[in-house]
Amino acid sequence: MTNQAFDYVEKRDYIRMPINATAKVHRRNIPDVVCLCRNLSAAGMLLEIDRELPIHSRLTVTLPSQTEGFSSLVASVIVTRCVDYHGDRYLIGARIDEIMN
Template identity: 35%
Template structure:
């Protein structure tokens, strides 16, 4: 694939990395939500859950590294988009506000 073709197909500032890892979002009210992290970039994350989350809700996201010597990724995020895919399946897009 040429650089021009790649630039046309991927209009994001940062490439997404597919991860499919367990994650926990601790909301500012103290509630924990267990999710699956589907992909990650340096500026955002896509999550999957069986219930929608409100847009603009914020919290601390911890994405499991799968063990070993790699620490979990921790970041402050804000939900920016929610898309229903099925009866109990929602894709949740969030902006990474800062890494912790």
């Protein structure tokens, strides 16, 4: 291992947890879309989706609970980036603005 590995400083305030869970995205006046939430942190999430979404658009994302007795996560998010991923898929970086449940 080189010294460069020890010199790395994490720039994020929160770690990202890979979850690869099915999520539902709702945007005003557009039908809901099922997508994949690839990772989640206290400040944001990374979504894989089949359409491009405008930067700064507001979405409601629902991550259904997999455990009886626990509520689904419902959050208002703002799109911070949209990257083409394999032609027919997009990676959406989203900042969590509000937890709604």
